[in-house]
Amino acid sequence: MDVSLRPVHDSDLPVFFRQSNDPEALHRAAFTPENPADRDAFEAHWARIRASEQVVARTVLGDGDVLGSAAVYGEPGEREVTYWIDRAYWGKGIATAALRALLAEVDERPLFARVAADNAASLRVLRRCGFEVSARAAGYAPARGAEIEELVLTLGP
Template sequence: MNISLHPITEADLDILFEFENDPIANKMADFPARKRKAFNAHWQQKILANEKATAQGIWLDDVLVGNVLSWINTDPAAKSDPQMRLVGYWIGREYWGQGIATKALEMFLKQFISTPVFAYIDKQNQASLALAYSNGFFDVTAQYPKLISKDNLRLFRRGNV
């Protein structure tokens, strides 16, 4: 199994859109699917054009199977919140349970992250929780209660703050 990371390009958005529009994955992640136009605008304007974001495709041999990315939280609605580097990941459901996302996140963190990083994870998403724990994240929800917008959401941190 040859897992590699490569920068996301606009040519990758079609397959990433399909992954993000899987209703089972949406339910597990408690993440609503975007309509195509909103999805493309989000990726083009907030990720690909953002110099503080890093977006990598997860490739299994020659097949794009998901993505892992990091960005600085600069949401204007959260002016009182600390600016935090966040990480997120998404993998096509047909590739779940093979250790691909765990290995890809490990590679991403080693290559691109040198500061503390945070991740929001739905507490019922056991696979994502296991992935985070195996990559050195720990639950800091109790330390940052004002950053939690939903009861089922947990905040994880990797590295010292």
């Protein structure tokens, strides 16, 4: 499958909203909005993302279909990557290909990532892209309704 990135279009948002309400994906991601089904909050969140000059937000395409999103956000020196891939495409290398494409586009380093410690698949994606575990933390995970262990990963100097 040919994986590519492009800027986010208005027509992508309904797909992102559907993807971000998948119960299994929410559990795995863990650190999600308190109420992912709140459409107004979702729309406001994406409006802020798309209006910010500090955010590089991209739609992940696979053979032209919207498969998810990937982004870099945050202040210089503290910028983080994030990605979300539709569960139907998990285990097919899509997340790795999308993150590699995003990292090729955004050359600043260091970059950081955060992942639930038990999210082995996302941890593999990050490690394949050169991220290394640099810290452990605990934080409240809304999708699980509990505090869980989180790994912080770093790419670059």
